[in-house]
Amino acid sequence: MRLIEQGWYQNHPIKWLLLPFNILFYLLSTLRRILFNLGILKQPHLDIPVVIVGNIGVGGNGKTPVVVYLVEQLKQRGLKVGVISRGYGGVKRKSPLLLTDEVTAEEAGDEPVLIFKRCQVPVVVSGDRVASVNLLINQGCNIVISDDGLQHYRLKRDVELVIVDGKRRFGNGWLLPAGPLREGLWRLKTVDKVIINSGLADVNEQHMYLKGDKLINLHDGRIVSVDDFKDQHGKDSVVNAMAGIGNPERFFISLHELGFSLGQKIAFVDHHHFCETDFEQFGANTALLMTEKDAVKCAGIAPQNSWYLPVEAYFDENQGEQLIDLIITRCKNYGF
Structure with a gap:
């Protein structure tokens, strides 16, 4: 902060x-x-x-x-x-x-x-x-x-x-x-x-x-439910997370509430201008989760195993x- x-x-x-x-x-x-x-x-x-x-x-x-x-x-x-x-x-x-x-x-x-x-x-x-x-x-x-x-x-x-x-x-x-x-x-x-x-x-x-129940791959548009994603990656598998929003901690908490175990979690300032070097700190073999707001800026530079969580207002x-x-x-x- x-x-x-x-x-x-x-x-x-x-x-x-x-x-x-x-x-x-x-x-x-x-x-x-x-x-x-x-x-x-x-x-x-x-x-x-x-x-x-x-x-x-x-x-x-x-x-x-x-x-x-x-x-x-x-x-x-x-x-x-x-x-x-x-x-x-x-x-x-x-x-x-x-x-x-x-x-x-x-x-x-x-x-x-x-x-x-x-x-x-x-x-x-x-x-x-x-x-x-x-x-x-x-x-x-x-x-x-x-x-x-x-x-x-x-x-x-x-x-x-x-x-x-x-x-x-x-x-x-x-x-x-x-x-x-x-x-x-x-x-x-x-x-x-x-x-x-x-x-x-x-x-x-x-x-x-706000609630999200699916993940979308940044590169090929695949849509996977959160439950299926955890089944495919193992329920105890670790994912990385990043957020460049006004309150990044809210996003990390929401991932915990969805049952994810977070390895690295990196908070960027709101409206951060992402570049390729921002992703060097994340392991290539670990799924990287981000917000939909960040995804619109990262599709061309994020690793292949990158996903975003769209949320809906209820x-x-x-x-x-x-x-x-x-x-x-x-x-x-x-x-x-």
């Missing part, structure tokens, strides 16, 4: 050195929000509904599986869904990029490429989210899911969903950079749903968990259906 994250989640004294910068962050973010509330900064009109899937903290919280869930469920309702994302580093890309099979994770970011490959819907990456929505309108979409963007107040929104890591929650509860929060906890009272990824959900929060009882019903209800303003 990086030193700054130790300050956020483990009470390291580094947080006190960063505390003075919180005042500047608070003043700038508050001023910007006030300007939008007063109408001095404008929200451009958009002709289709927008659903924000965001968070108030930095780091991996499980937004992407929720985006995938919403896309698949809304498609089943007959809607033409599109997805927008800034993409990692995409703030530098002002001209919207419509993803195709040829666009790489290096060009668009790992999460947008994952969503495009998994859902097969139009996905646009740009720092200008309003322009991205307009491009999706031209593609025939009638509803847009925004992957992140809760604090992008220029983008009008019809539904706001906040995803929270149920294990780490809000860390020390401080704003950036002394804490992990982009906005104060007060913001949770203004959104439509707070969704807790694993962990315990409080009153007025909705519980969600909700307690009928809460998932209630979430979709909420979105559909808001869409009625657009003639749905």
Whole structure:
């Protein structure tokens, strides 16, 4: 864990050195929000509904599986869904990029490429989210899911969903950079749903968990159930694991819960740019397991015996259906 994250989640004294910068962050973010509330900064009109899937903290919280869930469920309702994302580093890309099979994770970011490959819907990456929505309108979409963007107040929104890591929650509860929060906890009272990824959900929060039951080979696309994979490799066999996500330990824990014994487990920083030398530390004869997010960047350079674990978002009882019903209800303003 990086030193700054130790300050956020483990009470390291580094947080006190960063505390003075919180005042500047608070003043700038508050001023910007006030300007939008007063109408001095404008929200451009958009002709289709927008659903924000965001968070108030930095780091991996499980937004992407929720985006995938919403896309698949809304498609089943007959809607033409599109997805927008800034993409990692995409703030530098002002001209919207419509993803195709040829666009790489290096060009668009790992999460947008994952969503495009998994859902097969139009996905646009740009720092200008309003322009991205307009491009999706031209593609025939009638509803847009925004992957992140809760604090992008220029983008009008019809539904706001906040995803929270149920294990780490809000860390020390401080704003950036002394804490992990982009906005104060007060913001949770203004959104439509707070969704807790694993962990315990409080009153007025909705519980969600991620589950994977199959492995896919990076090179030939073979799909094997987790149980069959363990049978083929021996129930007591050891596998290696790697993860370049916001909270790698969550992935390693999930593998333990699936019954895997981990030999080497290597955590990389979120959105790590992988190269061939990253894999030299893993034994060639031992299966290497990784996340789907990492797999979109590693197909050409990972060892042959590399597999990824796709996960799905699951909700307690009928809460998932209630979430979709909420979105559909808001869409009625657009003639749905």
